[in-house]
Amino acid sequence: MSDKIYEVFARKNHDGALVHVGSLNASDDELAKAYAWTMYDEENWVEMCVVPRDAVIRVTHDRKIPLWGN
Amino acid sequence: MPNNQDAKNGNAEKDLIDRIASGFVVESEEDMTAGYKKSLITQLMVQGDTELMSAPAYYLASKDAPTINSRIAVTAIIHDELGHANIAYRILEDLGVDKHWLVYGREPNQFKHPYGFDQPLEDWAEMVVANGFFDRAGITLLGDVLNNTSYGPLKRALVKVDREEILHLRHGESWMRRLAKAGGEAKDLLQRAVDWMFPMTLEWFGLPDGLKRHSGQLDYKLKGKTNDQLRQTWMEATVPLCEGIGIDVPAHYDDVAREFVLDYPFPCQYDPQEKRWDFDAPLSWDDVFQRWKARGPMNQRYTEMVQGDLGSIFGGRLW
Numbered sequence: 565m566s567d568k569i570y571e572v573f574a575r576k577n578h579d580g581a582l583v584h585v586g587s588l589n590a591s592d593d594e595l596a597k598a599y600a601w602t603m604y605d606e607e608n609w610v611e612m613c614v615v616p617r618d619a620v621i622r623v624t625h626d627r628k629i630p631l632w633g634n
Numbered sequence: 635m636p637n638n639q640d641a642k643n644g645n646a647e648k649d650l651i652d653r654i655a656s657g658f659v660v661e662s663e664e665d666m667t668a669g670y671k672k673s674l675i676t677q678l679m680v681q682g683d684t685e686l687m688s689a690p691a692y693y694l695a696s697k698d699a700p701t702i703n704s705r706i707a708v709t710a711i712i713h714d715e716l717g718h719a720n721i722a723y724r725i726l727e728d729l730g731v732d733k734h735w736l737v738y739g740r741e742p743n744q745f746k747h748p749y750g751f752d753q754p755l756e757d758w759a760e761m762v763v764a765n766g767f768f769d770r771a772g773i774t775l776l777g778d779v780l781n782n783t784s785y786g787p788l789k790r791a792l793v794k795v796d797r798e799e800i801l802h803l804r805h806g807e808s809w810m811r812r813l814a815k816a817g818g819e820a821k822d823l824l825q826r827a828v829d830w831m832f833p834m835t836l837e838w839f840g841l842p843d844g845l846k847r848h849s850g851q852l853d854y855k856l857k858g859k860t861n862d863q864l865r866q867t868w869m870e871a872t873v874p875l876c877e878g879i880g881i882d883v884p885a886h887y888d889d890v891a892r893e894f895v896l897d898y899p900f901p902c903q904y905d906p907q908e909k910r911w912d913f914d915a916p917l918s919w920d921d922v923f924q925r926w927k928a929r930g931p932m933n934q935r936y937t938e939m940v941q942g943d944l945g946s947i948f949g950g951r952l953w
Contacts, residue, residue: 567953
């Protein structure tokens, strides 16, 4: 698979938490942004971020809090 | 006498089932047994393929939308469905199944969607009944998974799916009411759509509990309700809806049995060309499985619409 995996985070309200809403495949950051915006459009998010899965550093012990899935 | 390995696997399965029964949530592959993983992969493939194949079916029907608003609504629904397929395939990819193969690598008859999505939707009434009945089946099945699944990533993923499916359903049911109210030919076509799509959806839920082979899906809590319970849940919504708008369905609520009962032999013969069920020709479930396996009239075309031209410059490559 040439695509990378990105985790998607979004904030619904200005006073709400940034939460994990899903994941996607994309070949670069720009496409990841476009795919996240079109795919996870279930809310009018006030903020949305994508993070390459590789960049996520787990604090709890390895693999017990997976960011994979959605 | 089982060998040691079998005994060990058996203990691991029993141990996992016991832990799940007391509320354990599976988060990583390390938590799974081989049996759990296999059942989960099958469930996700059925889920993803059903979402995926609804898209070409709805796409062809979207041209029959009678207003620009309803056309936008159907294309938005198609967009949602593709997103839902992607969610199931994304999880499958994390379980080691190749997502590109899932979408582009399979033959039409290798997809695991229900037979209902091998049928053409040929007018606006069929499109809105698909939203009203098929998407209701989707919510019935996936809502049960959302409430009961022992697999954490899927539970979280289904929050979005469930939310969007409710909008599809609302679209379908409000248009069904509208067509019934309009009367005349619109209502006739609505009745004609319900006549083939009601039994089609009931069949979708699969083998009755009395004949069900042991699948593990309930033991692993990959779902909570049995096939017959899911069929009842679906009818609790659809039968009163149809009765309320003067549309006949071959089922009714039985006050003595305190459940919905069917007014025809289940399962029975279906003629996909005529889109007609023959209530005088009961079938065995083996016959039904054969019909499903042979796939329906639109299977090839829908798959081609999804996969595009694999031989073109842009097709079939890992982009």
